[in-house]
Amino acid sequence: MTTAHILGFPRIGAQRELKFAQEAFWRDEITETDLRGIGQTLRQRHWQQQADAGMNMVTVGDFAWYDQVLSTLALLGATPTRLKTVPSQLTLSDYFTMARGDTTHFAMEMTKWFDTNYHYLVPEWTADVRFDGGVDWLFDEIAEARAAGHRTKVVLIGPLTLLHRGKIKSGLTHALDLLPAAVAGYQGLLKRLQYAGIDWVQIDEPILALDLDARWRAAFAPTYQALAADAPPILLATYFDDVSEHAALLHSLPVAGVHLDLVRAPQQLDTLLADWPADRILSAGVVDGRNVWRADLDAALATLTPLHDKLGERLWIAASCSLLHVPTDLDQESALDAELTSWLAFAVQKLAEIRLLKGALDGAPDVDAFHAARQARQARFMSPRIHNQLVQKRLQGVSEALTQRQSPFNQRIEQQRARWQLPLFPTTTIGSFPQTAAIRQARAAHKRGALAHLDYLEQMRAEISSVVEQQEQLGLDVLVHGEAERNDMVEYFGEQLWGYAFTQHGWVQSYGSRCVKPPIIYGDVYRPEAITVGWSRYAQSLTLKPMKGMLTGPVTMLQWSFVRDDQPRATTALQIALALRDEVGDLEQAGIGMIQIDEPAFREGLPLKARDWPAYLDWAVKAFRISAAGVADQTQIHTHMCYAEFNDILPWIAAMDADVITIETSRSDMELLDGFGAFAYPNDIGPGVYDIHAPRIPQVEEMTRLLRKARGVIPDARLWVNPDCGLKTRSWPETQQALHNMVRAAQALRQEVAAQETGAS
Template structure:
């Protein structure tokens, strides 16, 4: 049972990973989707996981267990279902929403496309975007939230409930009505939260954590002004409200937050440590200040001596009004380090997964409350010292190479016009050249061969032979289709980041370090623990083999430095910009080797470039400077007639287009089919901006996230729209993204239609006539997350 008798510092968490240490939730949900288990069996898995995670929190001595962080698919979707704000287009009764219907909202059905999905702030977690309009009501929906609270209480726990705050829920929602102000719905959503709070009070819940991470953004004034009336109403309902902020500083709102009748406030002292003392100096002594001092987004063990040094001055001032916690929900970390049997003891001693972070909180709480933690601090200090001084982390040769890097190392030899002329002479491609984004279907045979090789059931020679057979198949099919710039298909790659990390110095890999990306989709980020270098070539042999099979220019495929950085657990002992430069030099070496091997077209993917933007726009320029420079370092070691491509996933590019242009890739491919090519207008200065993207562009002409095969006329219409804003001599034709998640029949059919549409468009261009296409209605909504990752 959780203790609530502490007269001093309390400890809690904002949320816990829900997938399970062995991804039990993922596998159960997918079995339910396939009809292999019943709803009752799925519900039992969820309850077992929740109870296990509550027990871990109680055993660690936390003062509350956090309830409401569990979701079958996504916590924002859960909140929409709780409020009754589900898309009307599905025709579901919100108060009687079934679990199968809940999953239809997330995944779509034969009649309706799925709810749109996008990334949660600057994380790699994807949430489902609520759909709202003036007709949206918040009259209540499913009761799952309350059932979980009742269950936790019956288990003997002191409960702190958690929900996304009403302002954040509205901010993250998508208005399906032009010209409608989302804030006009605030009174009705506040009334709905009021009803929820009253029900929590009736259940005996003392504390409710409402997450308002939008306060870390540079909010419009009307949204800031809405904070006070919203929380004055909610704080009058008989449950103590703890408002949680995270991911950046909220110092600018400190006076306003201090005035609100909150029971407490949580701030992120890991991402924004500078706000700690600022808040402590002005925070009312009768209100809780929760300090997020354990990193909720990374896996490094906390330096407990350092953290105690940060906390003690605040503790001396606030006493029992001080709580400690991770910086944000532990959703973004793997579950349990204890099961990592293949990591060596030294590296393991440097890490802490979610369960280990509970133990860190326990040590800090006991120390602040007068307990003897000498042994724990000594062990932690020894590990911290070993990490700081380890030769595994610090490679003088890498530092020397960075220091010797010439200022011009991030610049191509000539401007784009000169390079474009050289590349056209070398490759002699037709107008509207066709290509794909890189990956082809990862079939069960490919996955089986990879698994057998890892188990030792296949020799290296047998595995390489199997992969070469797959590459030969991919090249043959592209030649038969008539694709102008083929790719080798990436059969040998398990993941676009992990594959490179496995071959670069400075990376380590876990067995069970899974985190949820969206729904049942989990990823296992590499652990980037030390200085990065490239011991040997990583892709040259595969690309060279593929090139030997065709007379067409084979496109080499690499993952860019920013994306490798963003999709890894990155070391926290030096600036991210320095680590990114190290990765960039390693990729640069690979680019140069590919060129020397005769690969004249090289794609350096950067799908995560935009997601690295800081939350506050005032901080963007610094990030864009070093991120753009890292990409250019990776790409600028080649001759003028070597063509550099990059790919970026669906995103809002308008506000950073100059920075994207400054990357100076010869060709950029982007996801545009889901926006019906509207996104492309930003690149052509059609959105009221004088900026026009100067280099060549490959807007996606069909959505690879859906198994649906688009017809020729549909893609032709998108090509016509693209030609309205981009000259034919700068336009490429390609799918939206990689094809690894698709099957071969749909892939071949879609690509054949893409090539047919391209032939028709080329004929119109050669004859000097406008390309006119009969209007065809196609889905333009999101069907899922990008296949890149």
């Protein structure tokens, strides 16, 4: 019989139960015992869903209170030593302090997990970090699963991926300097799992999909020889890209099985299957763990059948990667019409697809289910709603001229400075301001028809007026309207574009308690009418200071959506860019002279292998430039990027040719800015001077110190002052105090420059 399993399951709950419990705990509304009880309820529900769907083992260890990387550190005792916690006595309050920071501690740095929109907490590697063991939460979960009668497979992030994804802070020359200690820590953990009678351990090593240098490659063999010596059978899991270049290495490792992502990289199968070890399990990831479309069961079965003929019971079936990246259950959904719903599969439905493939291989095919899946896919590709002749005609007319501003930056910026007359180190924010309970309630009431449209408009205008007034009182130089009317930076725009669909309960975890509801791009994208112009025009009418128009860029609109798979992603990005170009033009015509086109997902879309970068970067840069280039020289285009490593793609970021870029840098203490200086980034830059995701309020001296560091990299005339990201999740009191301190820091820097100039003269 074929074994069916998954690499991981969404942990937030179909109704975001974990999110609401986390936030209630942070507000001291529930106890740690209450929170633990809610987590246990979710785990048991998810295990039962796996068992009911016919999975031969449930996956244990994929649950995390905030982030799986942080939970791995807590399990091993390798938490940041600067926080001076006792790893074995870690409380959930300690755990959340590492993730979020508090009034006295900085939060751990956060960045994207490979090329996903999931944010992980970056391990901090210092010479004194230990892997001597930490919390027993995993073993508590194993006991829970067994008590419920489930056969369990434990999942762990592998030691090499854990080290590779961390950042050296002090006392080390290379992350692999910690490998002996890490291996010893994993050996102790695996021995405990073996003693506990665990049947299988899935160890995730997704760094095998990256371009690894010789030292990292060489570390695999001795590491897994040491780990396999006294451990349960190991399933080494790879995903997100092709690992065929490591075929010989993978064949040589003393592991019982290997998982391959055959959705992202089906081409790797032939290479890896050659000389496949006679006793080795192959876990075939044939159901897409990254997108929401129903599987092509016929194609998957065609892939699996020869594998089954060759391997027999040594073939396992799974999703391509953890189902963390898709919503939980389509049966919860009520916002989609029947046609769209018939095209989709969320995590629970993907379990059913795996079961159907298992049944077909084992001689008990569900003919009706296969037929229904086949019909749904055919109906989707033939549906007239996915094609728009206006969009197709416009695509045919796209030329290189659409990507070009009228003049180069050094000429444009002089016109912009003359127009705006901003002070040195101009202050601004990234766009959003706190979304209060009143704002959310009004938006929800309007959506369900309980608040009349004109009443809703009046309430949102009142919020905008308040935000503008408070920014002027704070002394900010460039203002924003606060985005009170927006639920999400992608969802808001997608709701007003043709070709997008939206769920009611399609939530996916982005980080911690932050959940997003990615739109579904099912057809050609078209903007039927202006989206933001009325709000921005109203906001600008309230002030004489410049008011930024705020848009989400084409690459981010693409990356943070579930994208149609019947045409190249580059084509869909270009469709979005053309829609946004129209919006940018309308904003300019309405008198908005600064327009910010946010691209926080630009780096996220980068392929994992450098050989694939140029093709992606070419169309991503082209899409941004098409969206932005249709304005006059004196109109200033801003963009924003955050929570990613940008230094390796700086030439392409420069090629986007935004007049001003704002970036997140405070969690790294401005380290991310070093590359911009070394590259001599040519345009204006606003490095974030405080972390908006932490509840602590930075002091003036702290931000002034960061700005002094920035001055060492960026010329004074091109340095802007701003937070790391939008302020949507913060409260008003902390926002006001933090921005007050930020403005004072900019003023202090201006005084320093004036004093230096006076002294020099």
